[in-house]
Amino acid sequence: MEEGQTVAAGFSTPTLFTIANDLTQMEVIANVDEADIGQVEEGQRVSFTVDAYPNDVFEGQVTQVRLEATTTSNVVTYEVVINAPNPDLKLKPGLTANITIYTLERTNILTVPSKALRFVPDASLLEPLGITLADKLPAVTAGKKLVWQKKGMVLTPRLVTVGITNGSVTEVTDGLKEGEEVVVSLTSMAEATVAPAGEKSPFMPQPPGSNRKK
Structure with a gap:
């Protein structure tokens, strides 16, 4: 593009590079069913696994509950953002995760x-x-x-x-x-x-x- 050239939404530009800022701090974007979303809040503990490392359990925390709903085959889900520390660089972009969100925890009961x-x-x-x-x-x-x-x-x-x-x-x-x-x-x-x-x-x-x- 040249300076001053008009940019229209119809222009298609190829992606040359995808740049990751810090792979030691990853995010999991989870789809949570509408029946369960009412119990999910920011700050809750999360554990999850990925198929690439079936014997490893990773830990995270809910950082955002997005309000936009997605409907697929009449099933309504909401996106939940989970931060996932990745100091060993095991987690890679695009992996599928199976998550467990701990909505209530009590100890010594x-x-x-x-x-x-x-x-x-x-x-x-x-x-x-x-x-x-x-x-x-x-x-x-x-x-x-x-x-x-x-x-x-x-x-x-x-x-x-x-x-x-x-x-x-x-x-x-x-x-x-x-x-x-x-x-x-x-x-x-x-x-x-x-x-x-x-x-x-x-x-x-x-x-x-x-x-x-x-």
Whole structure:
């Protein structure tokens, strides 16, 4: 182009070079479904993987939630910008990332398996085992859940106050102490399966079946 020459939007100019400012500081542009975008905020922690390094987990942070929606096949998504430190230069422009955004995290809390809150004893199944139910059941009020404890050959109900959950484990804010056992299921005609209440965060990656204090 010459100085003073008119530039029109219709001109097509080839791209000769793409210049990256600093490859040690990358960005991930994530498409988040409209059903989940309401929980995403700036500053939230993010972990992600890329197919090029399947065994590596990278960390980042939400820096921007863009308001322009994109509709593809009747699915509405929003772009979320995530900063991704790249000191080892492993991440390259154009890689596809699978992300996890941590919308809520808590540590050092008491949890029980969510199955314990759904367990309902059947007297007809317990009777052949010699297991009986406590005579009096407490009234379940708003914000309370019922769990069962096996004390000897008797199942005793306990009212607990629950908090947040990730589906597999649920926070207990009142009604249980760490180490107390609650019934989660009947695995055989021999005995009820119990699981101890554990102190851990339900919103941090945990090994399957882990319920010990960390």
